[in-house]
Amino acid sequence: MRAPTIPSLEAMTGLRDSVLGTVGNTPLVAIDRLRSPGAARVAVKLEAFSPGGSVKDRAALRIIEDAERSGALRPGMAVVELTSGNMGIGLAVACAIKGYRMIAVMSDGNSVERRQILAAHGAEVDLVPQVDGARPGQVSAEDLAAVEDRTRSLALKLGAYRPDQFNNVSAVRAHEEGTGPEIWRQTNGAMTHFVASVGTGGTFVGVARALKRIDRWISCVAAEPASAPALAGGPIRSTSHRIQGTGYAEIPPFWDATLCDGFLTTTDDEAIATARVLATREGILGGFSTGANVAAALRLAAGLPAEALVVTIAPDTGLKYLSTELFVDR
Ligand SMILES: Cc1ncc(COP(=O)(O)O)c(C=O)c1O
Structure with missing residues (x-):
């Protein structure tokens, strides 16, 4: 006779089996104090609430489990x-x-x-020097290429598993099955734009x-660094900008232009100014890309x-940038 299935404590009480049970399901918060009179509302999905x-x-998590x-x-x-940094921490x-x-x-x-x-968290960090000398806070496409070479050779040498986040569809699925439907539910279907x-x-x-699968009229807008609007097909003036983790001045393999209804750009200064006002007026301590996303959304x-209701993402926390000029003039 088969033993009866006992529901996990997690299912019964909300107690998580491990911290991995707290990944995702992040809060969505309206930033009405930054709303201009007569303008649409903006809401921000606070991804810093996940454990990493x-x-x-x-x-x-999705990449590892797949x-x-x-x-x-x-x-x-x-x-x-x-x-x-952030993928590594996750x-x-x-x-x-x-x-x-x-x-x-x-x-x-x-x-x-x-x-x-x-x-x-016990990870080993293999640091690759910047190609044209140290420029703290500004990682260029050339720097990224050097990191790619090093990653490929190290993974080969160790016979390691390489998530290859730029080419791993599990990353897209995590957002397609998690973040997207979460946002829709949290706005009760009232959202009109995503940035x-x-x-x-x-x-x-x-x-x-x-x-777009739920409602094809939701408009989805990509934000890019003003100096490198590669997706919009604009001129690449500089691949060095401060919006770490974004804007690599190349079209990423996952990119699907049919999903994108428009483009907006933000400068480093705009991203920084917006991150600061988000912290002082809304109590949300985001990083550079949070500043860029919120600037574009506003x-x-x-x-x-x-x-209208515009939803954007706060990809990480300003706590990860306290050594930079994000909140302190240097
Ligand atoms: C701080 C930050 N913002 C935004 C992103 C962009 O996310 P995605 O790679 O899903 O486009 C990243 C990615 O690493 C990031 O680290």
Whole structure:
């Protein structure tokens, strides 16, 4: 006789079996104090509420669990990934729980807090020097290419599992099945617009795909650094900007132009100014890309009727940038 199935405590009480049960289901918060008179409302999805403190926790967990299911990741293997920090931290959290060795390969242009958090979770950090000398806080497409080379050779040498976040569809699925439907439910179907920056494109493509499947009239707008509007086909004046984790001045493999209804750009100064006012007026401590996303969302909302509802993402927390000029003039 088969033993009766006992529901897990998690299912019965909300007690999580591990911290991985707290990835996703993040709050969505209206930022009415920054709303211009007559403009549409803007709401921000606070991804810092996940255990690794960023939107990448969702993609990292889905990538690891899909790889376990497919057999690409097996007990005893190491995980090696190219990261601007947040994917690495998401992977480090998952690896800590699941017992894998984790090596994060990153440019030394990324903020020091990210390295410290990775190390705190037991990950090893392999730092790649910047191509044209140190420019803290500004990681260029050339820097990223050097990190890619190093990641590929290290993964090969160790026989490690490489999540390859730029090409791994599990990242898009995490947002298509998680973030997108969550946003829709949280707005009770009232949202009209979605705005997000694009790094790998996992967030934008996954969320936009889910939203358009539910309501094809929801308008999805990509935010890009003003100096490198690659998706919009604009001139690339500089690949060095401060909006870490986004705007690599190339069209990412996941990019699906049919999901994108328009483009907005933000400058570094605009992203910083918006992150600061978001912290002082709304109590939301976001990073550079949060500032960029919210700046773009507020600009979009200013041209829309008051009944519209614009949703954007706060991909991570300002706590990861305290060593930078984000909140302190240097
Ligand atoms: C701070 C930050 N913002 C935004 C993004 C962009 O997310 P995606 O890669 O899903 O496009 C990332 C990605 O690493 C990030 O680290």
